[in-house]
Amino acid sequence: MSATALPQYSLRPRAPDRMGSGFALAAGVHLLLLVALGLGVSWRSADIAGVEAELWAAVPQVAAPKAVEPEPQPPKPVEPPKPVVEPPPKPVQREADIATEKARKEREQKQREEEKEREQKAQREKEAQERRELEKKKADEARKKAEQEKAQQERLEAERKKNLERMMGQLGGTGAPNSTGTAAQSAGPSAGYAGRIVARIKPNIVFTEPIAGDPVAVVEVKVAPDGTIIGRRITKASGQKEWDDAVLRAIDRTEVLPRDVDGRVPPTIEIRFRARDF
Numbered sequence: 001m002s003a004t005a006l007p008q009y010s011l012r013p014r015a016p017d018r019m020g021s022g023f024a025l026a027a028g029v030h031l032l033l034l035v036a037l038g039l040g041v042s043w044r045s046a047d048i049a050g051v052e053a054e055l056w057a058a059v060p061q062v063a064a065p066k067a068v069e070p071e072p073q074p075p076k077p078v079e080p081p082k083p084v085v086e087p088p089p090k091p092v093q094r095e096a097d098i099a100t101e102k103a104r105k106e107r108e109q110k111q112r113e114e115e116k117e118r119e120q121k122a123q124r125e126k127e128a129q130e131r132r133e134l135e136k137k138k139a140d141e142a143r144k145k146a147e148q149e150k151a152q153q154e155r156l157e158a159e160r161k162k163n164l165e166r167m168m169g170q171l172g173g174t175g176a177p178n179s180t181g182t183a184a185q186s187a188g189p190s191a192g193y194a195g196r197i198v199a200r201i202k203p204n205i206v207f208t209e210p211i212a213g214d215p216v217a218v219v220e221v222k223v224a225p226d227g228t229i230i231g232r233r234i235t236k237a238s239g240q241k242e243w244d245d246a247v248l249r250a251i252d253r254t255e256v257l258p259r260d261v262d263g264r265v266p267p268t269i270e271i272r273f274r275a276r277d278f
Helices: 018-045 094-171 193-204 243-254
Strands: 214-223 227-234 269-275
Touching: 018 214, 094 227, 193 243, 193 269, 227 243
Parallel strands: none
Antiparallel strands: 214 227, 214 269
């Protein structure tokens, strides 16, 4: 590289007097500045010769790969801030409103309890009515059954009496004209005949219920001439219906009574049945 040589100047001022030398020095410095500025402008305007240079490396080197700039990433979308939802302010309830609401709830609760009580009462009355109707139905059925049994008993009694009268009429009576008896002839049983009848009936008595006291049942038995029992009835109850029924059932099972010593059977016999004897 070449450059134009600057002229050499030798500034050696004389030694004037003190005031004049100072003025001269200042003027010389300004003059030098002006010259330097002119030379500098002319030097910048001159052509600069080119300079060539070659660089040699002692060892061969491989160039580094070109740096690959990363692809720019798209900016992430910025989510807008979520709006803050504030709960609506609670209405201020006055004490009067609170008291009114409480009274309403208590009134509704009382109404529900009263309704429940009415339903329960109606259900109880319905069940009681059903029980009364059932008991009445059972009582009616029992009464009808008793009436039917009584009617059947009376019918059997009438048939037996009718048969007895018919048989007595066939045999012919020997009593007085004003006699009210139905026997063929007037006659009384022997002394031991009643015991023989009781002995015949006693094995047929079946009674397992406890007996209170000493009940005695008096039964009137109507018998055909051959000893066949054609009727019986309680003329004096013992006070214990179970014992009376047991005696009647035993007479029905016996069916035929034994003949007396004379070979006859009284048409009507009254027999006493004492419970303690059986």
